[in-house]
Amino acid sequence: MARKRTEITGHAFLHRQDxxxxxxxxxxxxxTMDDDGVEWGVLPLVGSREAxxxxxxxxxxxxxxxxxxxxxxxxxxxxxxxxxxxxSAKKRPRPAGPPPTAELCPACAGEAFPGCQLCAGVGxxxxxxxxxxxxxxx
Numbered sequence: 001m002a003r004k005r006t007e008i009t010g011h012a013f014l015h016r017q018d019x020x021x022x023x024x025x026x027x028x029x030x031x032t033m034d035d036d037g038v039e040w041g042v043l044p045l046v047g048s049r050e051a052x053x054x055x056x057x058x059x060x061x062x063x064x065x066x067x068x069x070x071x072x073x074x075x076x077x078x079x080x081x082x083x084x085x086x087x088s089a090k091k092r093p094r095p096a097g098p099p100p101t102a103e104l105c106p107a108c109a110g111e112a113f114p115g116c117q118l119c120a121g122v123g124x125x126x127x128x129x130x131x132x133x134x135x136x137x138x
Contacts, residue, residue: 006034
C-alpha cells in the first residue's frame with residue numbers, strides 16, 4: 001500500500017550539548033516524506049530562505065522518520081473540547097409540548113384539531129385559559 005506524501009514545516013528550537021559546550025540549534029524545518037525517501041530542509045531563521053537539503057532514499061531512514069513524526073503527533077496536546085456549564089433548574093429551557101400546568105382543551109376536548117381557536121391544534125391549554133373559556137361559554 002503506497003503512503004501519501006507528508007510535508008512538515010515549522011521551527012526547531014534545539015540545543016546541542018558537547019561536554020562543557022552548549023550550542024543552540026534554532027532553525028526552520030521543511031521535512032518531506034514519501035515512499036521514495038525523506039528530505040529534511042534546514043533553513044536559517046533569519047536571512048536567506050534557501051534550504052540546505054539533507055536527503056535519504058533508504059527505506060530504514062524513511063521508516064525511522066515516520067516513527068519520529070508519529071511520536072511527535074502523539075506528544076502534541078489535542079485541543080480540549082469545551083464542556084457545557086450546568087444550567088440551574090430555573091434557567092433550564094422547558095421541554096416542548098403543553099406547559100406542566102395544562103389541561104385538555106375544553107373547546108376540542110383534547111383532540112388537537114388544527115382549526116381549534118383555543119389551543120391552536122395543541123390539544124392542551126393552561127388552566128387559567130381553560131377556566132376563562134368555560135366562564136365565557138357558560
